[in-house]
Amino acid sequence: MTNQQLLQRSLAAVWHPCTxxxxxxxxxxxxxxxxxxxxxxxxxxxxxLDAVSSWWVNLFGHANPRINAALRDQLDKxxxxxxxxxxxxxxxxxxxxxxxxxxxxxxHCFYASDGASAVEIALKMSMHYWRNSGQPEKNRYVSLAGxxxxxxxxxxxxxxxxxxxxxxxxxxxxxATVPSPDARLAAPGESAVxxxxxxxxxxDDYLAPHHHEIAALIVEPLVQCAAGMAMHDPEYLxxxxxSCERHQVHLIADEIAVGCGRTGTxxxxxxxxxxxxxxxxxxxxxxxxxxxxxVMTRDNIYQAFYADEVARGFLHSHSYTGNPLACRAAxxxxxxxxxxxxxxxxxxxxxxxxxxxxxxxxxxRVGNFRNRGMIWAFDVDTIDPRxxxxxxxxxxxxxxxxxxxxxxVYFMPPYVIDEEQMDFLLRQTRAVLDETLAESPx
Numbered sequence: 043m044t045n046q047q048l049l050q051r052s053l054a055a056v057w058h059p060c061t062x063x064x065x066x067x068x069x070x071x072x073x074x075x076x077x078x079x080x081x082x083x084x085x086x087x088x089x090x091l092d093a094v095s096s097w098w099v100n101l102f103g104h105a106n107p108r109i110n111a112a113l114r115d116q117l118d119k120x121x122x123x124x125x126x127x128x129x130x131x132x133x134x135x136x137x138x139x140x141x142x143x144x145x146x147x148x149x150h151c152f153y154a155s156d157g158a159s160a161v162e163i164a165l166k167m168s169m170h171y172w173r174n175s176g177q178p179e180k181n182r183y184v185s186l187a188g189x190x191x192x193x194x195x196x197x198x199x200x201x202x203x204x205x206x207x208x209x210x211x212x213x214x215x216x217x218a219t220v221p222s223p224d225a226r227l228a229a230p231g232e233s234a235v236x237x238x239x240x241x242x243x244x245x246d247d248y249l250a251p252h253h254h255e256i257a258a259l260i261v262e263p264l265v266q267c268a269a270g271m272a273m274h275d276p277e278y279l280x281x282x283x284x285s286c287e288r289h290q291v292h293l294i295a296d297e298i299a300v301g302c303g304r305t306g307t308x309x310x311x312x313x314x315x316x317x318x319x320x321x322x323x324x325x326x327x328x329x330x331x332x333x334x335x336x337v338m339t340r341d342n343i344y345q346a347f348y349a350d351e352v353a354r355g356f357l358h359s360h361s362y363t364g365n366p367l368a369c370r371a372a373x374x375x376x377x378x379x380x381x382x383x384x385x386x387x388x389x390x391x392x393x394x395x396x397x398x399x400x401x402x403x404x405x406x407r408v409g410n411f412r413n414r415g416m417i418w419a420f421d422v423d424t425i426d427p428r429x430x431x432x433x434x435x436x437x438x439x440x441x442x443x444x445x446x447x448x449x450x451v452y453f454m455p456p457y458v459i460d461e462e463q464m465d466f467l468l469r470q471t472r473a474v475l476d477e478t479l480a481e482s483p484x
Contacts, residue, residue, distance in 0.1 A: 097325075238278035407423040
């Protein structure tokens with residue numbers, strides 16, 4: 043098959059996600075034939091460095107041999123069985139290992155297929171907990187300005203991105219929005235820590251008179267990704283946890299994009315030394331191989347559903363809940379974390395890239411260069427509404443897969459990226475920026 047053949051067939055048959063399909067009249071789809079490590083290859087051998095981990099999911103490179111081997115082994119044993127009334131070894135082992143990573147604080151795992159579904163589960167489980175506990179009036183939610191939690195109806199209701207929300211507003215139940223601790227919004231001379239404290243006080247000021255109707259606060263710990271990689275100090279999480287406890291409101295940590303080592307610890311919440319009531323994982327949990335998400339929660343929440351009455355149970359399901367193949371991929375992913383000391387190796391990678399990033403910092407129109415774990419971002423001073431599209435197209439010409447959010451360029455590469463590849467990423471990104479800004483309106 044050729045690139046052109048696949049493009050023609052895809053445009054005729056596939057409705058692509060998060061896409062205005064008409065845009066592909068001038069911006070062709072990128073056909074991918076195979077992947078290896080940090081690289082993706084088209085049908086003509088052209089390569090692209092996957093600087094965004096294929097929508098933030100790929101942790102250990104494409105076609106990872108250890109994950110491949112685990113899946114081959116599982117294929118010969120069990121491909122799928124319903125999890126209602128049945129169980130299997132991979133889902134039990136995965137649940138035990140995840141619970142152990144929290145020191146047993148979050149000892150119960152409920153599975154789904156994707157991040158938005160995990161958010162839906164956490165929202166429903168929180169509200170249902172309060173109903174089972176005799177407080178049905180606690181059924182509304184609080185989220186941060188600029189938050190993104192998915193595009194299903196419940197997840198959209200706690201998402202503050204107009205592009206996604208507005209078209210479906212009639213379907214959504216409104217919640218409350220409190221200020222984001224995004225450090226870029228701090229006042230002149232105000233530290234990130236002090237701004238985080240100011241935002242946490244605003245949260246507490248809202249919960250004080252409204253906690254009787256609030257089921258949960260949902261946050262993306264440390265980095266609000268869709269808001270342009272908005273990074274905040276862990277102090278916000280510490281104070282938000284205390285505020286939620288004071289006002290009897292659940293804390294939901296949406297770690298779908300920022301968990302699994304992405305922010306520098308396996309769970310982002312570890313950096314604030316707190317545990318939420320619900321923790322949502324997806325994307326990297328299966329190494330980027332198969333659809334899988336999980337909601338982890340505390341024993342007291344689990345016990346509120348444990349009763350003789352069916353209606354008190356958590357009546358939520360997915361046909362492929364806890365799929366054995368996906369769970370084996372996740373177990374192989376956790377094994378790599380342990381065997382390769384990935385968290386410490388990533389700290390060395392991050393230090394190297396930060397040390398060599400002056401090539402980007404010195405670009406006159408680059409500002410707010412920032413890093414948290416294996417996430418880097420910077421903002422570009424431009425009024426060009428097509429900036430993100432131009433960077434994407436120009437990046438492809440220089441063997442890079444970049445996907446800016448507005449005027450924010452970011453890197454979220456696989457954890458197997460080496461120094462030579464990081465140097466390539468930095469130098470080629472600078473060339474892409476210079477080229478894009480030269481052809482953009484000033």
